Amino acid sequence: MxxxxxxxxxxxxxxxxxxxxxxxxxxxxxxxxxxxxxxxPPPLDDYYNAMFTAFGPQHWWPGNSRFEIIVGAILTQNTSWTNVERAIATLRSAGMLTPKGITAAPLARLERMIRSSGYYRQKARKLKEFCAFLQRQYGGSLKRMFDTPTILLRDQLLGVFGIGPETADSILLYAGEHPVFVVDAYTRRMLARHGWVNEKAKYEDIRWKFEEQFPGDTRRFNEFHALIVNTGKHYCRTQKPLCGECPLGRYLEDGR
Ligand code: SF4
Known part of the structure; x- marks a missing residue:
């Protein structure tokens, strides 16, 4: 025209x-x-490539089993990963890092075991509620649970006490290899600073930005989220972001 x-x-x-x-x-x-x-070229693809070139593969999610990843996804809410690792190590050494172990443990004992992860009372209840759901809905089988279609399982997980969208998507993606994208505070901050979304954008709208661009690409979602977390930790701080050194700094042109 x-x-x-x-x-x-x-x-x-x-x-x-x-x-x-x-x-x-x-x-x-x-x-x-x-x-x-x-x-x-798809802009998010450029972001991905820039981070991947800078950092390489992130090998997420750390965990020796699918159940351990689920426990980590629940315990990591509002705390650092170091604290989660301590709690998981304590559960493992006590032989409680299984659905049966969590279910059988008295609540007070479970709370003590995961104390390092913070909000331990709530989190102990969340772990028990998840295990009760797994038993009730899938007879305790993670395989049966993860064989469930993504949309249905996501709805079910969101119905479990203490499992919000970020935790549900972490479980689906990293423990179940379902093609969903995990949105966290780093993702929101980065996209907002680059003018993609405003700070108050809805979780689902941000998730969709990735899922519509790379439909069904589980491996990409896995790596992309991990790369964003790495960028957020090292460069995209709440205060004084290090844009001059960040691999995404080149995308901040045009006055943003
Ligand atoms: S540090 Fe700067 S360039 Fe890097 S992601 Fe954050 S806002 Fe973008």
Missing amino acids: KWAPKAAPAPVSVAQRKHAARSKRSSAGSPVVEIREEKA
Whole structure:
């Protein structure tokens, strides 16, 4: 489509301005700005490649079994991974790192075992509630649970006490290899700072940005989330982000 501006032109994007610079002139010599849809590479793909090139594979999620990953996903809420590792090591050495072990343990003992992970009373209850769900719905079988279609299982997990979207998606992706994307505070902050979403965007809207661009790509979701966490920890801090050193700094052009 061609148009010749008569009045002040409407604001255009950086891509449009670059394209305009390459536009032709009309036979009368007046500038004719040709605005075309430019097929840019998928921007999120660029983000992924930049982080992967900088950091390499992240080998997530750390854990020796699917149940251990689930326990980690629940315990990591509002605490550092170091604290979670201590709690998991304590459970393992007590022989309690199984659905049966968690179910059989008296609540007070379980609380003591996971104390290092913080909010230990709530988290002990969450672990027990998950194990009760697993037993009630799937006879205790993680295989049967993860053989369930993603949408159905996600709904069921969200119905378990203490399992919100981020935890449910972590369980689905990292323990069950289901194709869902995990959104966390790092993801939200990074996307907001790059102008993709506003700070208050809904979890599901952010998730969809990734899932619509890489549908069904479980391996990509696995690595992408881990790379974002790494970027968030080392560069995209709440205060004073290190954009000049960050592998995503080049995408902050245009005044953002
Ligand atoms: S540190 Fe800067 S460049 Fe890196 S992700 Fe955060 S806002 Fe983007």
